[in-house]
Amino acid sequence: MDCFYHEHTAAVGSCRACLRGLCRRCAAELDGGLACTGRCEPMVGAIVATLQQSARYQAVSSGLLGSARGLWIGLTLVGLFVGGFVILWGLQLPYYRELALLGVPFLALSFISGRLAYRVSARSARTEPAS
Ligand SMILES: [Zn+2]
Ligand SMILES: [Zn+2]
Numbered sequence: 219m220d221c222f223y224h225e226h227t228a229a230v231g232s233c234r235a236c237l238r239g240l241c242r243r244c245a246a247e248l249d250g251g252l253a254c255t256g257r258c259e260p261m262v263g264a265i266v267a268t269l270q271q272s273a274r275y276q277a278v279s280s281g282l283l284g285s286a287r288g289l290w291i292g293l294t295l296v297g298l299f300v301g302g303f304v305i306l307w308g309l310q311l312p313y314y315r316e317l318a319l320l321g322v323p324f325l326a327l328s329f330i331s332g333r334l335a336y337r338v339s340a341r342s343a344r345t346e347p348a349s
Contacts (some may be wrong), residue, residue, distance in 0.1 A: 290335035297328025
């Protein structure tokens with residue numbers, strides 16, 4: 219491949235924006251690749267910035283998913299602990315065993331957040347949205 223701007227000069231690479239062949243004299247080396255000097259430099263800069271931004275966004279969103287999962291797992295454990303404790307405590311009371319029923323909403327909460335934690339982790343493992 220020859221340089222697009224200089225005939226009979228071998229290209230060292232191609233511009234990231236317009237894909238033309240570039241020789242050593244024409245190529246501007248940017249962070250994310252080569253660009254036509256004075257022509258495509260802003261364009262390639264924008265392309266690279268967009269790519270980096272989307273990569274950063276993906277990292278942030280998967281981090282959010284991970285922390286949401288931790289939150290749901292924490293809620294599950296707290297619900298199980300509190301619900302179990304209230305039920306055991308209520309059953310030990312001689313006359314007010316109905317108080318044990320107060321533990322049921324906590325167990326339901328832990329059940330729901332356990333399911334959510336499972337769903338969140340399944341979604342982040344497969345990367346495609348759950349149907
Ligand atoms: Zn170019
Ligand atoms: Zn050239």
